[in-house]
Amino acid sequence: MTKTFKTLDDFLGTHFIYTYDNGWEYEWYAKNDHTVDYRIHGGMVAGRWVKDQEANIVMLVPGIYKVAWTEPTGTDVALDFVPNEKKLNGTIFFPRWVQEHPEITVTYQNDHIDLMEVSREKYETYPKLVVPEFAHITYIGDAGQNNEDVISEAPYPELPADIRAGKYFDENYKRIHN
Numbered sequence: 641m642t643k644t645f646k647t648l649d650d651f652l653g654t655h656f657i658y659t660y661d662n663g664w665e666y667e668w669y670a671k672n673d674h675t676v677d678y679r680i681h682g683g684m685v686a687g688r689w690v691k692d693q694e695a696n697i698v699m700l701v702p703g704i705y706k707v708a709w710t711e712p713t714g715t716d717v718a719l720d721f722v723p724n725e726k727k728l729n730g731t732i733f734f735p736r737w738v739q740e741h742p743e744i745t746v747t748y749q750n751d752h753i754d755l756m757e758v759s760r761e762k763y764e765t766y767p768k769l770v771v772p773e774f775a776h777i778t779y780i781g782d783a784g785q786n787n788e789d790v791i792s793e794a795p796y797p798e799l800p801a802d803i804r805a806g807k808y809f810d811e812n813y814k815r816i817h818n
């Protein structure tokens with residue numbers, strides 16, 4: 641996709657795959673002006689996926705977007721997207737317990753919100769693990785807002801490549817079921 645991003649509306653409804661310089665691969669969808677969905681394909685919590693996370697999403701200047709949210713795990717995230725340059729900068733602030741027990745968070749979080757809330761009280765918060773990284777965007781898709789097909793199943797190893805190869809969504813950005 642060779643769209644040029646200028647307005648906030650250009651950004652909302654966009655689906656991205658990107659790889660951080662530390663090798664962590666993430667897939668993220670600007671579902672609407674206050675909601676994000678994502679899947680994690682590589683890194684400390686690979687296999688985790690989340691829908692309907694509330695987030696603050698703004699345009700800083702034309703074509704540059706800031707997104708920030710706090711999760712039920714206690715993890716905080718701040719992302720700055722520069723999609724016209726195919727790059728972003730992300731900072732993830734992990735509570736200590738996620739670093740020590742990542743396996744608890746590697747799931748479809750929406751079915752386990754109680755477990756995240758219990759775990760964040762049961763285990764240590766500090767010192768936090770701060771991960772600031774640039775990322776290279778490897779895929780940009782125009783999914784439209786509130787498209788429940790974008791992030792709709794658990795991550796599997798070939799998924800990012802299937803999406804990039806055009807094998808995963810049809811012409812209406814609906815998932816092609818295997």
Ligand SMILES: C=Cc1ccc(O)cc1
Nearest residue numbers: 666668678715717730732
């Ligand atoms: C912890 C979630 C998260 C989602 C997307 C991203 O780029 C970084 C962190």
